[in-house]
Amino acid sequence: MMNITSYTSDALLIEGGTRLSGRVRVSGAKNASLPIIFATILTSDPCTVEDVPQLLDVKNACDLLLMLGAEAHRKGDSVLIDPSGISSHEAPPEIVRKMRASILSLGPLLARFGTARVALPGGCSIGARPIDQHLKFFAKAGADVSLKDGFIQVELKNKKPLEFSFELITVTGTENALLYLSSVEGRSILRNIALEPEVMDLVEVLRKMGAEIEIEGRTAVVRGSDYLKGFHHRVIPDRIEAGTLMVASLLTDGEVYLENTVPEHLGSVIDTLRSMGASIERRDNALLVRGKATRPVDVYTSEFPGFPTDMQAQVMVLLSLAEGKSRVYESIFENRFQHVYELRKMGAKIEVRGRTALVEGVEELRGAEVFSTDLRASASLVLAGLVAKGTTVVRDLYHLDRGYERLEEKLKELGACVERLPSLVS
Numbered sequence: 001m002m003n004i005t006s007y008t009s010d011a012l013l014i015e016g017g018t019r020l021s022g023r024v025r026v027s028g029a030k031n032a033s034l035p036i037i038f039a040t041i042l043t044s045d046p047c048t049v050e051d052v053p054q055l056l057d058v059k060n061a062c063d064l065l066l067m068l069g070a071e072a073h074r075k076g077d078s079v080l081i082d083p084s085g086i087s088s089h090e091a092p093p094e095i096v097r098k099m100r101a102s103i104l105s106l107g108p109l110l111a112r113f114g115t116a117r118v119a120l121p122g123g124c125s126i127g128a129r130p131i132d133q134h135l136k137f138f139a140k141a142g143a144d145v146s147l148k149d150g151f152i153q154v155e156l157k158n159k160k161p162l163e164f165s166f167e168l169i170t171v172t173g174t175e176n177a178l179l180y181l182s183s184v185e186g187r188s189i190l191r192n193i194a195l196e197p198e199v200m201d202l203v204e205v206l207r208k209m210g211a212e213i214e215i216e217g218r219t220a221v222v223r224g225s226d227y228l229k230g231f232h233h234r235v236i237p238d239r240i241e242a243g244t245l246m247v248a249s250l251l252t253d254g255e256v257y258l259e260n261t262v263p264e265h266l267g268s269v270i271d272t273l274r275s276m277g278a279s280i281e282r283r284d285n286a287l288l289v290r291g292k293a294t295r296p297v298d299v300y301t302s303e304f305p306g307f308p309t310d311m312q313a314q315v316m317v318l319l320s321l322a323e324g325k326s327r328v329y330e331s332i333f334e335n336r337f338q339h340v341y342e343l344r345k346m347g348a349k350i351e352v353r354g355r356t357a358l359v360e361g362v363e364e365l366r367g368a369e370v371f372s373t374d375l376r377a378s379a380s381l382v383l384a385g386l387v388a389k390g391t392t393v394v395r396d397l398y399h400l401d402r403g404y405e406r407l408e409e410k411l412k413e414l415g416a417c418v419e420r421l422p423s424l425v426s
């Protein structure tokens with residue numbers, strides 16, 4: 001009999017087999033909210049960020065702003081920030097340890113103070129997550145970059161425009177550079193930038209603040225300003241949450257109407273799911289997902305507009321139940337197959353060879369006790385529980401809570417049998 005007591009962190013108890021149907025609203029994007037929250041460091045004017053999801057990562061980003069001296073508080077689905085009181089240029093380890101994206105405070109703090117000290121973000125379970133491109137950019141910008149006592153220390157005498165080419169495409173590397181350059185007078189050029197929708201949402205905010213940014217292909221021309229003003233911005237919908245909910249519907253042969261989506265942000269995900277047999281109809285800024293997706297396909301993750309690595313674990317659950325063999329190639333992170341070992345406990349037939357996973361579809365998955373290892377892996381285990389025969393317990397839910405707002409409630413509203421087991425030791 002499965003032990004359904006939860007000890008050190010919340011767990012989800014899921015009874016598989018119910019068909020999902022109904023309407024659900026997709027939350028604002030976590031990975032757009034984070035750089036936009038840090039953009040407020042560039043100004044002393046009040047800023048309002050709307051449709052910010054209630055997530056651990058967002059709370060950590062706001063806590064960092066508070067530690068720097070800003071005021072930040074939530075009002076409904078918005079976060080109101082008054083950055084005028086920011087007086088510290090240091091992001092301490094206790095925050096950075098909890099959220100690697102704190103590295104995005106480096107560019108704005110350097111822009112504001114001419115110096116910044118940010119604790120080194122460790123790696124995480126999906127990879128070493130180096131930040132060499134970020135540091136090369138700041139060095140090229142003329143900063144003195146040093147690593148000391150577990151901190152990144154950057155000092156800059158005077159800000160001047162520059163040209164820089166990233167050696168590889170990095171989302172937060174691009175964002176850090178854009179945040180910094182928006183405050184640098186003159187014409188700067190960034191080449192080989194990331195084009196993820198979350199990066200483009202940050203660009204919209206920086207333009208509202210007074211930076212001139214033109215993007216042509218993977219090149220950005222930035223004319224920054226010494227004075228950047230406050231902004232009011234509604235963040236884009238979370239395309240990864242939308243993709244996750246689409247997979248949930250398809251796994252249960254359901255019919256789900258996703259409100260608040262930008263279909264253009266989901267092109268490769270929609271194409272992949274349609275090639276598996278899914279019916280996906282666009283309705284303005286909503287998507288109607290119907291039926292199943294059982295045809296095996298090969299999936300290659302790559303930078304936007306390619307198939308997003310953040311959807312790899314989720315689509316693997318669908319492939320585990322497809323009528324045949326599929327291959328999944330994870331080109332972005334070196335260790336992003338940890339969900340495979342947990343899915344195997346549920347009967348999935350997946351073999352990992354380096355960056356490729358060979359998936360052989362099976363008739364059904366069986367409920368089991370499984371452990372989350374990272375944000376998107378935890379989502380894939382919840383998805384597997386929805387369709388598995390019997391009961392599934394997904395443990396270490398803090399991974400899920402970092403990136404999904406009320407996921408179990410949204411699934412329950414769609415008909416899923418899912419309950420959160422609060423940890424006994426909170």
Ligand code: EPZ
Nearest residue numbers: 031101129130131132133134169170171172310332333375
């Ligand atoms: C962002 O991480 C996202 N996080 C990740 O989402 C996402 O998986 C990733 O982009 C890829 O799309 C946020 O936006 C907060 P990268 P980031 O720099 O910026 C290597 C989630 O699930 N690299 O684009 O850290 C790196 O190791 C999270 O919400 C260097 O080698 O990713 C990786 O292999 C997980 N040197 C590749 O590039 C560098 O200086 C892409 O990383 C930077 C990156």
